[in-house]
Amino acid sequence: MKLLVVEDESSLRQSIQEYFTQEDFHCEGVGNYSEAIRKVEDFEYDCIILDINLPDGNGFRLLQYLRECNKQDGVIIISARNSLDDKITGLDLGADDYITKPFHLSELNSRIKALIRRKYGQGTNILQSGNLQLDMLSRNVACGQHKIALTKNEFDLLAYLLNNKNRVVSRQAIAEHIYGDQSENMPSFDFVYSQIKNLKRKLKEKGCDDLIQTVYGLGYKLSL
Amino acid sequence: MSKPLLQKNTRILLTWLPMVLLACSLLFYMVLRMHAHHMQEKQLLLKQTNVWGAFIERSGNIEKHIKGEYDIAQGYADASIELGEPRDTLVFYEGSKQALPFEIQTTNLQWNGKPYHITTYTSSTEVSHLIVKVFLTEAVILVLLLIAIVVLNRKSSRLLWKPFFGAMKEIKEYDIIRNKTPDLPVQTETTEFDELNTVITDLIDNVNTAYYNQKQFVENASHEMQTPLAIIRSKLELLINQPNLTEKAAFLLGDITEANDRLSQMNRTLLLLAKIENSQFPDTEEINMSSILRQLLHNFQQHYENFPELTINIENDVSVKSDRSLAEILMSNLVNNSILHNKTEGKINIVLQPSFFLIENTGLPLDVNPEELFERFKKGSHQTKTTGLGLALVKQICLLYKYNVNYEYQNGWHRVKVIFK
Numbered sequence: 001m002k003l004l005v006v007e008d009e010s011s012l013r014q015s016i017q018e019y020f021t022q023e024d025f026h027c028e029g030v031g032n033y034s035e036a037i038r039k040v041e042d043f044e045y046d047c048i049i050l051d052i053n054l055p056d057g058n059g060f061r062l063l064q065y066l067r068e069c070n071k072q073d074g075v076i077i078i079s080a081r082n083s084l085d086d087k088i089t090g091l092d093l094g095a096d097d098y099i100t101k102p103f104h105l106s107e108l109n110s111r112i113k114a115l116i117r118r119k120y121g122q123g124t125n126i127l128q129s130g131n132l133q134l135d136m137l138s139r140n141v142a143c144g145q146h147k148i149a150l151t152k153n154e155f156d157l158l159a160y161l162l163n164n165k166n167r168v169v170s171r172q173a174i175a176e177h178i179y180g181d182q183s184e185n186m187p188s189f190d191f192v193y194s195q196i197k198n199l200k201r202k203l204k205e206k207g208c209d210d211l212i213q214t215v216y217g218l219g220y221k222l223s224l
Numbered sequence: 225m226s227k228p229l230l231q232k233n234t235r236i237l238l239t240w241l242p243m244v245l246l247a248c249s250l251l252f253y254m255v256l257r258m259h260a261h262h263m264q265e266k267q268l269l270l271k272q273t274n275v276w277g278a279f280i281e282r283s284g285n286i287e288k289h290i291k292g293e294y295d296i297a298q299g300y301a302d303a304s305i306e307l308g309e310p311r312d313t314l315v316f317y318e319g320s321k322q323a324l325p326f327e328i329q330t331t332n333l334q335w336n337g338k339p340y341h342i343t344t345y346t347s348s349t350e351v352s353h354l355i356v357k358v359f360l361t362e363a364v365i366l367v368l369l370l371i372a373i374v375v376l377n378r379k380s381s382r383l384l385w386k387p388f389f390g391a392m393k394e395i396k397e398y399d400i401i402r403n404k405t406p407d408l409p410v411q412t413e414t415t416e417f418d419e420l421n422t423v424i425t426d427l428i429d430n431v432n433t434a435y436y437n438q439k440q441f442v443e444n445a446s447h448e449m450q451t452p453l454a455i456i457r458s459k460l461e462l463l464i465n466q467p468n469l470t471e472k473a474a475f476l477l478g479d480i481t482e483a484n485d486r487l488s489q490m491n492r493t494l495l496l497l498a499k500i501e502n503s504q505f506p507d508t509e510e511i512n513m514s515s516i517l518r519q520l521l522h523n524f525q526q527h528y529e530n531f532p533e534l535t536i537n538i539e540n541d542v543s544v545k546s547d548r549s550l551a552e553i554l555m556s557n558l559v560n561n562s563i564l565h566n567k568t569e570g571k572i573n574i575v576l577q578p579s580f581f582l583i584e585n586t587g588l589p590l591d592v593n594p595e596e597l598f599e600r601f602k603k604g605s606h607q608t609k610t611t612g613l614g615l616a617l618v619k620q621i622c623l624l625y626k627y628n629v630n631y632e633y634q635n636g637w638h639r640v641k642v643i644f645k
Contacts, residue, residue, distance in 0.1 A: 009451050015458035022465075080450035102454035102488045105461045153526055168464045170478075172485040179527065191527040216471055217478030218464050 001116065002043070005029040006036040006059065007051040007078065016049060019105045020112075033057025040066060045073045046120065047112050050095070052079040052086065063093040074115045078103065104173035110163040127162050130224045132208055134159055143208040153178055154199045161212060161222035170219040196220055230381050237374050245366045253359050260351045265310050268329040271344040279342075280335060291315065292326065294344045300332045301341035307331055315345070324349055387412035391421055398428065400435050401501065401623065439501050446495035453488045460484060486611065493613040496553075497600070500620045505547045508625075513542045513551060517576055520556050528563055532570040532585065542578050544644050546625055554621045557614040558583050558640055564610065565638065584639040594631040618642075 003025040007013040013029045020027045030036045033054045040048070040062070048066075052059035059077060066073060076097040077090045087098045096115050099108060117124060117136065127134040131144045139155055141148040150158065160177050161169060171192045178195070200212055213221050227235070275294045278286050288296045292315055301307065308331055314323040325348040332341045387409070394406035405428055408421040460481050464474070499505065517538055525531045544551065562572050562585035570586040588604075596602050598619040603612040615631075618640075622629040628643040 009455065011455045012451065012458055015455065015462055018462055019458070080447055080454075100492075101450040102457045105458050151526065170461070170464065170481050170485075172481060173461075179523075191529065194529040195527075215464070216474035218474050218481065219478075 001025045001046045003027045003112070004036070004039055004043075004045045004048045004073075006031075006033075006048060006054065006062070008032060008053070008055050009051075016105065016108070019109070023109060031055075033059075033062065036062055037065065040071065040073065044071070046116060047074040047076060049108070049112075050075050050077050052077060052090070060089060060093055063090065063095055067094045072119075074112075074119050076108070076111055076115065078108075104170065104176065106160070106164045106167065106169045106173045107177055110160050110177065113163045127159065129162055129165055129222075130208075130211075132162070132203075132211065134162060143203065143206040146206040148202055148206050148208075150199070150202060153195055154202070157195055157199060158222075161220065165222045165224060168215045168219050168221045172219075174219065229385065230378060233381055234374055234378060237377055241370055241373060245370060249359070249363060249366060252362055253355075256355055256358060260355055261310070264327045264346050264348070264351060265329070267346045268310055268327065268344045271346065272329065272331060272342055275344065276333060276342055284335070292324075292345050292347065294342060296340060296342050298338060298340055300339045301330050301343075305330050312348070325352075384414065387414060387417040388420075391417070391424065395424065400431065405429075405432060439498055442494060443498035443502060446491050446498060449491050450495075453484065453491060456484050457488065490611045490613060493611060493617060497613070497617060497620050500550070500617075500624055503624075505550055505624065508545045508547055510543045511546050511548055511551045513544050513555070513581070514538050514540055514576060516548075516552055517555055517574070517581075520552070520559060521574070524556075524559055524563065530568075532563060532566045532572045534572050534574070536574045536576075538574065538576040539578065542576050544625075550621050550624070554618055554642070555581065557618050558642075561585075561614055561640075562638070565604070579644060581642045581644070582639070583641075584637050586636055587638050589636070590633045590638070594633060597631060598629070 001024075003020050005013050005016045005020075005027065007016065007029070008031050010031060013031065017027045017029045028039065030039055033056045036050075036054070039045075050059045050062060059079075063075060063077075066075065075095045076099060077086075077095045078099050078101060079086055079090075080101045090098050096119070097111050099111060114136075125135060125137045127136060133142045134155075135141075136159065139152075141150050141155065141158065156178050157174060160174065174192050178192075196212065196214075203209070203211055211222055211224070213223060215221050271294065275286075275296070279296060286296075305311075308329065310327045310329045313326050313328050315326050316323045326345045327348050328343050328345050330341055330343040332339060334340065391406075391408050394408055398404060398406045406424075408425050410418060410421055410425075412418055412421065460477060464477050464481070469477075521534070521536070525534070546554075558581075559572075559574075562583050565587045566572065566585050567587055572583065572585045574584075575582040590597075591604055592602065597604070598615050600616040601612040602616075603610055619629060621627075622642060626645055628645075629640065631638070631640045633639070
């Protein structure tokens with residue numbers, strides 16, 4: 001999978017590149033509009049992570065360019081401007097998703113995987129890891145032959161961990177992923193803890209033990 | 225106690241003007257009497273000259289006594305009589321059986337070596353009548369004058385102060401939040417008011433600029449902070465995935481992550497507040513509050529294992545004109561507060577009606593004034609991990625849509641009521 005990161009803040013760009021290289025993406029990064037144009041002219045990417053504010057141009061223009069040239073690259077906008085207008089403009093111009101700074105890399109990862117699944121993976125709506133199976137469309141979970149009944153939140157949580165498997169995902173990232181904007185003013189992440197506890201119990205009942213580990217005071221990790 | 229200017233002015237006029245006028249009339253009366261007296265004296269003297277002249281001319285062959293006119297008698301007058309000075313006396317008239325007041329004057333004179341004294345009379349009645357009439361006329365004029373002054377003063381004051389009251393009305397409607405700047409005329413035809421209006425306009429311009437700059441500053445600062453926060457967050461995520469992380473380091477990273485997330489949260493809320501203040505939510509639509517609230521409560525109940533005992537009374541299809549996300553934030557912040565600031569085994573009551581949204585929860589007594597909790601970064605002393613911006617956001621949203629919001633604490637219950645207009 002090829003990924004292009006268009007972000008003028010080099011430090012953030014490096015983080016994203018590093019993270020996704022670890023995820024086995026082929027990851028390239030550029031810091032301005034003209035370089036980005038050159039890259040998309042010459043290559044095709046599965047996903048472009050696009051910052052709106054670039055020193056020599058606007059991310060929206062790049063989006064327009066992509067659509068005018070009928071390029072099918074998936075685009076996820078990352079923007080410091082958390083405004084609905086921007087979001088609508090971006091999605092209207094053909095972006096696939098929109099995420100506001102500051103974001104969790106695990107969240108970005110989960111979104112990119114969802115995008116790639118939607119865009120390129122017809123028939124692969126099944127997330128599989130070991131003997132754990134998640135059907136992202138029908139939202140069914142199975143451990144081997146056993147079906148597991150999960151609540152909506154538990155399902156989202158498991159999918160999120162699975163998308164970020166073998167990585168430590170912070171409680172905050174989980175809270176924000178499940179709870180969305182409503183995680184504002186959340187002083188405790190008790191509910192993450194309780195959701196994880198329930199999820200672990202249900203998985204164990206069906207024979208998928210020890211998939212999820214608690215990592216000290218940091219978060220959780222689904223490893224295989 | 226302060227009173228309207230017009231009333232004050234009238235009051236001053238009505239207090240002092242009658243006194244001045246009274247003093248003036250007294251003075252006038254005295255002067256009038258003095259002049260009348262002087263006139264009588266002259267009359268008496270003139271009569272004496274005439275009578276004496278006639279007496280000498282006719283060699284004493286004239287009437288010696290005419291009642292109310294004169295007396296001529298031989299010999300000098302009594303020593304007790306003050307000569308040449310007018311005196312008061314009464315003359316009795318049989319016809320009308322009345323004693324009338326007269327002014328008389330006696331003078332000693334000589335003719336052919338013989339002494340005479342002559343007393344001339346002049347009636348006081350007419351003069352005193354005249355004095356009274358003149359004085360009454362003057363009094364009436366003064367009263368009319370008083371009324372005229374007061375009325376004219378009121379009328380002219382009202383006219384003179386008109387630009388002032390106009391400006392007042394304009395200033396009253398001034399609203400820094402909605403950026404409604406009063407339109408004060410620079411030409412009022414009164415120098416002082418022109419100056420006042422110019423000064424006020426300048427002042428308001430300065431205040432607006434300062435306010436705008438401050439709002440802009442908050443928004444810009446929040447914007448600029450997003451990127452470093454994003455960098456810190458991404459680096460932390462890379463860091464927590466490093467192999468061979470010691471337990472100690474992991475805990476430190478956990479704390480840093482949490483603090484950084486709180487910072488991000490705060491920053492995001494500040495940005496949202498700034499955006500509401502900068503009127504970046506102009507679009508409103510009819511929002512079905514009932515369904516939003518039900519959905520929200522459902523989510524919260526799923527997320528919190530120990531959700532307090534909930535009693536709801538939600539009317540169906542309550543709709544309010546608002547921005548959808550702001551309506552959601554408004555209610556979710558209040559619901560969230562009622563959970564976070566509850567006690568163990570606590571309760572929550574929620575009522576939603578077309579005219580209001582009421583949420584009450586059990587909890588510890590407030591140790592601050594409830595109104596203060598709507599200010600940014602104000603929170604009760606029990607809470608340390610909240611941003612202190614939740615209620616500020618609620619207030620800002622209410623301000624935007626002109627909802628009334630109040631918070632009270634009574635007998636172990638915290639009650640927040642949002643009244644939609």
